[in-house]
Amino acid sequence: MQTPIRNIGLLILLVIVLPVVIFSVFEIGNMRQNERVIQDIYRNQLDALLFSINQYSDDMMGNFASRIEIGANSNETIASPELEKLISEIPSANSLMMFDGNFEFLSSVPFSYRDSALLSKIQKELYKNEPTLRRLQTYMRSGYRKIETFGETSRDMQWIVFLTHIRDREVINVLNINPELFISRLLDPKIQEITRGKFYITAYYAGDDVPFYASNKQHPDLRTLEKRPFWLLKDYVMGIELEGITIADLARERINRNLILIGLMDIILLFGAWLIYRNITRQLELSQLKNGFVANVSHEIRTPLALISMYIETLEMGRVKEAQKVSEYYKVILNETARLSGIVNRILSFSQIESNKRKYIFGNADLNEIVENAFLTFRYTIENKGFHYSFEPDKSLPEIEADRDAVADAFVNLLDNAMKYSTDNKNIAVRTGLSGSFVFIEVEDQGIGISEKNQKYIFDKFYRVTEENLANRVKGSGLGLSIVKHIMDAHEGKIYLKSSPGSGSLFRLMFPAKNTKQA
Numbered sequence: 001m002q003t004p005i006r007n008i009g010l011l012i013l014l015v016i017v018l019p020v021v022i023f024s025v026f027e028i029g030n031m032r033q034n035e036r037v038i039q040d041i042y043r044n045q046l047d048a049l050l051f052s053i054n055q056y057s058d059d060m061m062g063n064f065a066s067r068i069e070i071g072a073n074s075n076e077t078i079a080s081p082e083l084e085k086l087i088s089e090i091p092s093a094n095s096l097m098m099f100d101g102n103f104e105f106l107s108s109v110p111f112s113y114r115d116s117a118l119l120s121k122i123q124k125e126l127y128k129n130e131p132t133l134r135r136l137q138t139y140m141r142s143g144y145r146k147i148e149t150f151g152e153t154s155r156d157m158q159w160i161v162f163l164t165h166i167r168d169r170e171v172i173n174v175l176n177i178n179p180e181l182f183i184s185r186l187l188d189p190k191i192q193e194i195t196r197g198k199f200y201i202t203a204y205y206a207g208d209d210v211p212f213y214a215s216n217k218q219h220p221d222l223r224t225l226e227k228r229p230f231w232l233l234k235d236y237v238m239g240i241e242l243e244g245i246t247i248a249d250l251a252r253e254r255i256n257r258n259l260i261l262i263g264l265m266d267i268i269l270l271f272g273a274w275l276i277y278r279n280i281t282r283q284l285e286l287s288q289l290k291n292g293f294v295a296n297v298s299h300e301i302r303t304p305l306a307l308i309s310m311y312i313e314t315l316e317m318g319r320v321k322e323a324q325k326v327s328e329y330y331k332v333i334l335n336e337t338a339r340l341s342g343i344v345n346r347i348l349s350f351s352q353i354e355s356n357k358r359k360y361i362f363g364n365a366d367l368n369e370i371v372e373n374a375f376l377t378f379r380y381t382i383e384n385k386g387f388h389y390s391f392e393p394d395k396s397l398p399e400i401e402a403d404r405d406a407v408a409d410a411f412v413n414l415l416d417n418a419m420k421y422s423t424d425n426k427n428i429a430v431r432t433g434l435s436g437s438f439v440f441i442e443v444e445d446q447g448i449g450i451s452e453k454n455q456k457y458i459f460d461k462f463y464r465v466t467e468e469n470l471a472n473r474v475k476g477s478g479l480g481l482s483i484v485k486h487i488m489d490a491h492e493g494k495i496y497l498k499s500s501p502g503s504g505s506l507f508r509l510m511f512p513a514k515n516t517k518q519a
């Protein structure tokens with residue numbers, strides 16, 4: 001039996017426990033790497049967010065350029081009042097200057113905005129960036145408008161350059177904008193929409209530690225996670241932040257959550273493995289007990305059968321003449337028949353219990369009467385085996401609600417055991433009484449007793465004590481006490497056992513007194 005249990009233990013270890021341990025060790029070992037991967041994922045997500053803001057500001061500027069082109073084409077003169085209105089409506093735009101392909105000044109909006117120093121400065125800048133302008137032309141001719149930022153920048157002025165088609169002429173537009181207003185007035189609504197309070201976006205002028213813009217106006221001093229330059233605005237960077245948390249914190253939080261999950265999963269799997277192991281060992285033990293049961297019962301049946309047939313044969317041959325001897329032989333036959341029917345009854349009783357077919361018929365019952373009647377049928381065996389039997393009934397015992405046959409059955413089982421497990425000291429004392437709210441029958445013997453360890457198991461089906469080879473000396477099925485327990489459970493009663501090896505056993509069957517049962 002030990003080998004199959006060990007094999008199953010090894011199998012469970014191999015199939016469940018080992019993979020769980022390997023997986024967990026691997027996962028924990030990879031924690032650092034996972035943390036880095038998660039950080040990268042977060043960083044990429046944040047990058048995508050900053051990218052979309054840049055994309056949006058490019059689109060917005062492209063949109064202004066298209067409107068400027070339409071405005072300039074809608075009138076005879078390039079700088080029309082409509083264009084002037086359009087520029088004045090762009091919150092961050094200061095002015096627009098237009099040049100032809102040779103960098104000659106064409107017009108400006110507002111019309112009055114003409115500063116010769118500024119003009120020559122811009123023209124110089126255009127010459128300097130001629131290759132870029134040519135590139136813008138190439139783009140324009142293939143139907144795509146690109147926008148560039150030229151020249152020196154300052155905190156209130158950036159030159160945004162793009163080309164337009166005005167009446168078959170390519171015009172170079174230099175839009176002078178205030179970058180900080182552009183971000184805080186034009187980009188802000190879009191930023192609010194993208195971040196929706198989950199992240200915060202800030203904007204810094206190059207080299208500054210304090211942002212001039214924060215999408216979360218209440219807490220502009222957050223910890224910056226990532227910074228990226230604005231494509232359109234030179235010397236400006238935008239930052240992305242979370243309230244009180246860094247990417248490393250975020251990654252660690254996720255890793256910790258995963259670790260907790262792995263831990264939980266391990267516990268569940270290991271608990272499951274333990275349950276499987278326990279279940280299988282129990283089944284194996286039970287099957288071993290069943291094997292023992294078959295051997296024991298066969299032996300128990302064979303012994304009386306052999307005795308009966310031997311005595312009948314002797315009688316049949318007519319060799320025994322003495323009347324006293326004949327009567328003695330008959331008694332042995334009667335006795336062994338009773339023993340046989342006892343065994344068969346016990347097995348039937350047990351099989352009824354196992355198939356849930358055992359029915360109890362409750363009625364008024366007097367425990368003293370049950371004990372006295374049961375003793376009458378057992379009397380011969382008890383006296384024949386040389387036992388001294390005493391019964392101390394409690395005369396004032398109240399009646400109980402019980403199945404009389406079942407209670408007698410339980411009592412006889414105890415009596416039978418008391419005889420089986422007594423050696424030299426053949427005393428059996430039976431008492432009835434009232435203890436608290438329980439009415440009881442107790443059977444006390446001076447037999448071999450039961451160790452504390454075994455007291456836990458003797459009420460299990462098929463269980464027999466194997467110590468000191470007692471099970472081999474005294475035959476039994478291991479069913480008696482499991483039947484007693486079933487009967488007591490059906491009566492909502494309890495079994496009290498006091499025993500120790502060498503000093504006898506006291507079994508007390510406790511039934512709830514009538515009034516407490518009804519309550």
Ligand code: ADP
Binds near residue numbers: 417476
């Ligand atoms: P069986 O007597 O057929 O083996 P039981 O279920 O009646 O089966 O008892 C289970 C075990 O409990 C017995 O094998 C025996 O070891 C122990 N036992 C029961 N009654 C007593 C007793 N009065 N004294 C000592 N041991 C007992």
